[in-house]
Amino acid sequence: MNTKRLKWLSYASCLVMLLATFGGSVVTKTESGLGCGNEWPLCHGEFVPAHTLASVIEYSHRAVSGAAGLLTLATFIAFWRYRKHRKDLQAFSLLALIFVMVQAFMGAMAVMYPTSSAVMALHFGFSLIAFASSVMLVLGIREEERGQARGGKAAVKAARVSRSFRNLTWLATGYTYIVVYLGAYVSHTDSAGGCSGWPLCNGQLIPELSGGVGIAYAHRIAAAVLMVVIAAVGHVAFRKHPDLPEIRKLGLAATLLMLVQVFTGALIVFTLTNYHIYLFASLAHIIVLAALFGVLSYLSVRAWQLSRNEEIMHHSGTETDQTY
Secondary structure (H helix, E strand, O other): OOHHHHHHHHHHHHHHHHHHHHHHHHHHHOOOOOOOOOOOOOEOOEOOOOOOHHHHHHHHHHHHHHHHHHHHHHHHHHHHHHOOOOHHHHHHHHHHHHHHHHHHHHHHHHHHOOOOHHHHHHHHHHHHHHHHHHHHHHHHHHHHHHHHHOOOOHHHHHOOOOHHHHHHHHHHHHHHHHHHHHHHHHHHOOOHHHOOOOOOEOOEOOOOOOHHHHHHHHHHHHHHHHHHHHHHHHHHHHHOOOOOHHHHHHHHHHHHHHHHHHHHHHHHHHOOOOHHHHHHHHHHHHHHHHHHHHHHHHHHHHHHHHHHHHHHHHHOOOOOOOOO
């Protein structure tokens, strides 16, 4: 299978995975998790349920998640068969398959055996990893196609980044996942209204940290720190790597997505009393977050790959100027 076909297969897998992640958020925000009762895979004892709004939302999410699983499996088989020399792409396809299965299993268990908010927040986190893996696969196969168009990878292999930048991107990606978990926990504990107003919380810089207020405030502080960390990643990526357009674009994309994420987060707070706009803001917040985590994950992988070139040059006695 040629690169173009693999690219379009990865596109399809990524799109369906996004729809599955989006659908899970719709289920949560509309409180449709039990739209099919405590049954799985049937819905109220039927394969095609009665058309109540909650059951349609829940069952549609199940159908899309099933399609995501099948398409991810097909993608995994294709990349492991036709890209044996690309261990990174094979790893991305494997991660996507593993985590789409994990999140599907957790979703089924949540229906049949309702569980705690902490565990449900993990369900979203695993879904996000599955989507991020599919994003990395898309970006990876696109870069291969561009490399073929350039006539080879010699220039890419000669490029390098510092271990310091690699570690910074790893820190940003890992910390993003923590902030994601806190955000999911806010949603599953219905703590979004804990802090009214923005950027202050209930008109105070440091409010009384109890119940939903403490949960919402912890998420806000964590998000503020994340904004600084990602801004640092974007700055270093753009200013210190003029010869690496891919790294510069990824750093810029992460920074812009973080700014949009802050905007949608503030919009959620200001629209708490308007359900329809609040729902739109919440779903937009999640989509931007998914894209941000996917970009950071791929940037982390590319930084690791290019830092290995830096280490090779260092051990061979060649100095590198890719530091900060």
